[in-house]
Amino acid sequence: MSTTTPTSVAATGPAGTGTAPATPGSADRSAAEIADLARSVTGSALLDDTAWRRYLHGLPGVDKVGADGRAAALGTRSIKTTSKAWALDTIIRMVDLTTLEGADTPGKVRALAAKAVRPEPADPTCPSAAAVCVYNDLVPVAVEALAGTGVKVAAVSTAFPSGRASRAVRLADTRDAVEAGADEIDMVIDRGAFLSGRYSQVYEDIVAVREECRANGHHAHLKVILETGELATYDNVRRASWLAMLAGADFIKTSTGKVSPAATLPVTIVMLEAVRDFRALTGVPIGVKPAGGIRTSKDAIKYLVAVNETAGGDWLDPDWFRFGASSLLNDVLMQRNKLATGAYWGPDYVTVD
Amino acid sequence: MTTTASTAGSPFEYAPAPESRAVVDIASSYGLFIDGEFTPASDSGSFKTVNPATEEVLAEVAEATEEDVDRAVRAARRAQEKVWGPMPGRERAKYLFRIARLLAERSREFAVLETLDNGKPIRESRDVDVPTAAAHFFYYAGWADKLEHAGYGPDPRPHGVAAQVIPWNFPLLMLAWKIAPALATGNTVVLKPAETTPLTALLFADLLRQAELPPGVVNIVTGARATGSALVNHPDVDKIAFTGSTPVGKRIAQEIAGTRKHATLELGGKAANIVFDDAPIDQAIEGIVNGIFFNQGQVCCAGSRLLVQETIAEELVDRLKARLSTLRVGDPMDKNTDVGAINSPQQLARITELTDAGTAEGATRWSPDCELPSSGYWFAPTLFTGVSAAHRIAREEIFGPVLSVLTFRTPAEAVAKANNTPYGLSAGIWTEKGSRILWMADQLRAGVVWSNTFNRFDPTSPFGGYKESGYGREGGRHGLAPYLIEGSTY
Numbered sequence: 001m002s003t004t005t006p007t008s009v010a011a012t013g014p015a016g017t018g019t020a021p022a023t024p025g026s027a028d029r030s031a032a033e034i035a036d037l038a039r040s041v042t043g044s045a046l047l048d049d050t051a052w053r054r055y056l057h058g059l060p061g062v063d064k065v066g067a068d069g070r071a072a073a074l075g076t077r078s079i080k081t082t083s084k085a086w087a088l089d090t091i092i093r094m095v096d097l098t099t100l101e102g103a104d105t106p107g108k109v110r111a112l113a114a115k116a117v118r119p120e121p122a123d124p125t126c127p128s129a130a131a132v133c134v135y136n137d138l139v140p141v142a143v144e145a146l147a148g149t150g151v152k153v154a155a156v157s158t159a160f161p162s163g164r165a166s167r168a169v170r171l172a173d174t175r176d177a178v179e180a181g182a183d184e185i186d187m188v189i190d191r192g193a194f195l196s197g198r199y200s201q202v203y204e205d206i207v208a209v210r211e212e213c214r215a216n217g218h219h220a221h222l223k224v225i226l227e228t229g230e231l232a233t234y235d236n237v238r239r240a241s242w243l244a245m246l247a248g249a250d251f252i253k254t255s256t257g258k259v260s261p262a263a264t265l266p267v268t269i270v271m272l273e274a275v276r277d278f279r280a281l282t283g284v285p286i287g288v289k290p291a292g293g294i295r296t297s298k299d300a301i302k303y304l305v306a307v308n309e310t311a312g313g314d315w316l317d318p319d320w321f322r323f324g325a326s327s328l329l330n331d332v333l334m335q336r337n338k339l340a341t342g343a344y345w346g347p348d349y350v351t352v353d
Numbered sequence: 354m355t356t357t358a359s360t361a362g363s364p365f366e367y368a369p370a371p372e373s374r375a376v377v378d379i380a381s382s383y384g385l386f387i388d389g390e391f392t393p394a395s396d397s398g399s400f401k402t403v404n405p406a407t408e409e410v411l412a413e414v415a416e417a418t419e420e421d422v423d424r425a426v427r428a429a430r431r432a433q434e435k436v437w438g439p440m441p442g443r444e445r446a447k448y449l450f451r452i453a454r455l456l457a458e459r460s461r462e463f464a465v466l467e468t469l470d471n472g473k474p475i476r477e478s479r480d481v482d483v484p485t486a487a488a489h490f491f492y493y494a495g496w497a498d499k500l501e502h503a504g505y506g507p508d509p510r511p512h513g514v515a516a517q518v519i520p521w522n523f524p525l526l527m528l529a530w531k532i533a534p535a536l537a538t539g540n541t542v543v544l545k546p547a548e549t550t551p552l553t554a555l556l557f558a559d560l561l562r563q564a565e566l567p568p569g570v571v572n573i574v575t576g577a578r579a580t581g582s583a584l585v586n587h588p589d590v591d592k593i594a595f596t597g598s599t600p601v602g603k604r605i606a607q608e609i610a611g612t613r614k615h616a617t618l619e620l621g622g623k624a625a626n627i628v629f630d631d632a633p634i635d636q637a638i639e640g641i642v643n644g645i646f647f648n649q650g651q652v653c654c655a656g657s658r659l660l661v662q663e664t665i666a667e668e669l670v671d672r673l674k675a676r677l678s679t680l681r682v683g684d685p686m687d688k689n690t691d692v693g694a695i696n697s698p699q700q701l702a703r704i705t706e707l708t709d710a711g712t713a714e715g716a717t718r719w720s721p722d723c724e725l726p727s728s729g730y731w732f733a734p735t736l737f738t739g740v741s742a743a744h745r746i747a748r749e750e751i752f753g754p755v756l757s758v759l760t761f762r763t764p765a766e767a768v769a770k771a772n773n774t775p776y777g778l779s780a781g782i783w784t785e786k787g788s789r790i791l792w793m794a795d796q797l798r799a800g801v802v803w804s805n806t807f808n809r810f811d812p813t814s815p816f817g818g819y820k821e822s823g824y825g826r827e828g829g830r831h832g833l834a835p836y837l838i839e840g841s842t843y
């Protein structure tokens with residue numbers, strides 16, 4: 001029996017759907033363009049708290065039971081053999097290999113960088129990870145270790161993980177990382193400001209950090225961490241996603257990994273719906289990065305299924321989807337080897353960091 | 354068998370993930386299950402049951418004659434009077450719990466067989482049909498020793514012998530809905546499964562023997578219309594429970610009029626799924642999809658009329674089309690299939706006739722671009738826009754994957770349009786406004802009103818219709834009433 005499923009979202013979907021996302025560079029809009037877009041989408045010239053509140057609270061709600069149910073249903077997809085091989089390699093290409101501990105040393109960062117470049121030294125077909133994600137002060141170490149490899153350096157700036165510092169401090173933090181050569185900046189939003197309805201403050205923070213990412217000819221990619229575990233409701237997740245996208249985020253990211261719950265599948269789906277709708281409305285594609293708590297290949301594959309069936313196959317690319325993870329890569333490597341050889345390695349055959 | 358992937362431009366092709374059919378043994382022929390034994394039909398008549406996804410003949414099944422039906426009813430009467438009726442409720446409960454546990458244990462076998470015989474995706478038979486069937490037995494097992502507390506007097510009694518006729522859309526689940534409350538209340542049963550889907554009922558008979566249920570308590574007679582008619586009209590039947598089409602339900606009601614027989618009828622539907630402009634839009638889309646494409650839309654409570662508030666109609670239809678384009682249609686045994694085969698060529702012809710009428714009446718028809726398998730009975734998910742309340746597709750039950758989209762402007766108009774149908778089985782409301790949900794639920798003439806969800810089934814919740822959707826309730830405490838005569842011994 002031959003069965004085929006439909007292929008024609010583009011013909012009928014909302015404007016923008018179905019076309020491939022532009023390259024990351026095209027999201028490099030000027031601050032004025034970003035503000036213009038925010039004004040036109042919100043329908044307000046002022047962009048003050050009232051305008052933001054009116055716009056964000058006017059977005060369609062998210063029904064928690066339904067969203068959780070959809071995530072559970074997508075989690076039952078069965079992924080076998082050829083799809084699984086493709087999925088495992090794609091996951092490796094999407095991993096931001098992360099170490100965010102007070103005890104991090106230059107040595108640990110170098111080890112992580114080596115692993116990101118060649119996750120499976122014995123197998124040249126194994127792709128590199130997307131990036132290495134470190135604290136600000138270790139950016140120079142990572143930049144040196146990754147020079148010329150194509151693996152990006154991501155830095156968590158803006159008083160990570162709480163974000164509780166003055167804007168001046170957070171901008172200086174970002175500047176440090178960008179000047180040291182970070183390719184990507186993972187910033188945290190001020191959740192206190194968001195929860196108390198000071199939306200314009202959050203918007204302006206993101207705009208300012210974005211300016212810092214682009215200052216002096218630099219081109220750092222901006223990932224905005226919503227810390228969804230602290231936002232508590234899916235409605236807030238959707239609102240924060242739109243606020244960040246309208247403020248010029250290149251990526252929206254779930255979590256710092258320091259707060260429980262970190263990334264969950266339903267929250268990620270809510271964010272994927274937001275980027276899908278944002279592109280349909282504005283033509284601008286935004287990336288999504290779940291981070292924290294994704295440890296197994298099986299879990300990561302569920303995220304890929306959600307990407308495929310929510311935002312669409314266009315997003316199945318490291319430019320548009322990343323995993324923030326430290327231990328996920330090892331499980332993927334073990335599964336990858338099992339698929340190739342039929343035998344399961346066990347954890348002693350992959351490096352611990 | 355191959356299944357190709359869904360989303361446009363995606364490199365992520367799900368490889369075929371077929372469930373193994375080796376977990377179930379299908380015999381080449383089946384007899385009737387009467388008085389605890391499988392026996393051939395008295396005139397050796399039989400009919401074939403086929404896999405609707407491939408047209409492969411699965412088995413030959415005995416066709417019960419009037420004489421066979423009589424034998425089954427007499428066996429049920431004996432068992433009711435001698436064993437099952439006098440048995441204390443707590444003992445009956447043990448058998449029901451045992452059946453429930455065995456169903457759970459053998460769930461994979463039942464799910465595979467259901468999908469082979471019915472054509473529904475294995476995902477649904479595995480995740481919905483079989484677990485919900487087991488849940489019904491667990492639930493009614495709990496009632497068996499508490500009937501005097503159920504609100505039907507201090508000493509409620511069973512009717513006696515229940516004749517039960519069930520449809521082909523949820524063969525095992527409808528069997529559970531019928532048999533579990535009947536047994537819990539002390540009735541015995543003669544059940545006739547639909548002629549296109551008898552196999553899970555016959556496997557269930559095997560399970561009953563494993564559970565050592567006393568002979569005659571449950572009898573299963575297979576056959577088509579003549580068998581059903583013989584059963585319903587048998588003079589020694591006390592209670593009739595029928596789920597199926599409205600025309601057949603009406604005929605049964607006429608035939609038993611003037612007799613002492615009691616009946617519950619669960620018939621057709623043309624449910625309104627009402628979406629307001631403040632609805633949680635992404636979940637509403639999922640609910641619409643689940644409402645009409647679950648089990649290929651072959652669901653009596655399917656949300657086949659989508660009523661959308663005019664302000665969001667265009668956006669909602671766009672989103673719906675995009676979502677429909679990701680539905681995976683094909684091999685029901687593939688674990689990733691969302692929409693399977695239509696149950697029979699007759700049903701396919703009916704769907705085709707009604708959708709052709711929709712086109713002829715001027716509604717705009719849309720289906721995602723999908724290639725259907727060359728053998729088997731298939732119908733692509735279909736959406737009609739520009740539908741008027743006067744169109745046949747908006748009035749008649751299609752019982753297939755066909756959604757008609759209508760619009761409304763005010764809540765009162767939504768209620769008026771939703772209620773403007775001869776049916777009244779179910780309805781759905783999508784809005785973030787709680788007070789509106791309560792107001793609407795009060796206005797809608799439907800047995801079940803779902804809010805911000807659709808097609809949820811729970812053994813603790815009563816299910817049944819208004820108007821031509823039938824009478825009586827199944828499920829919950831209410832589901833006990835049709836099987837009990839209120840006791841007045843004080």
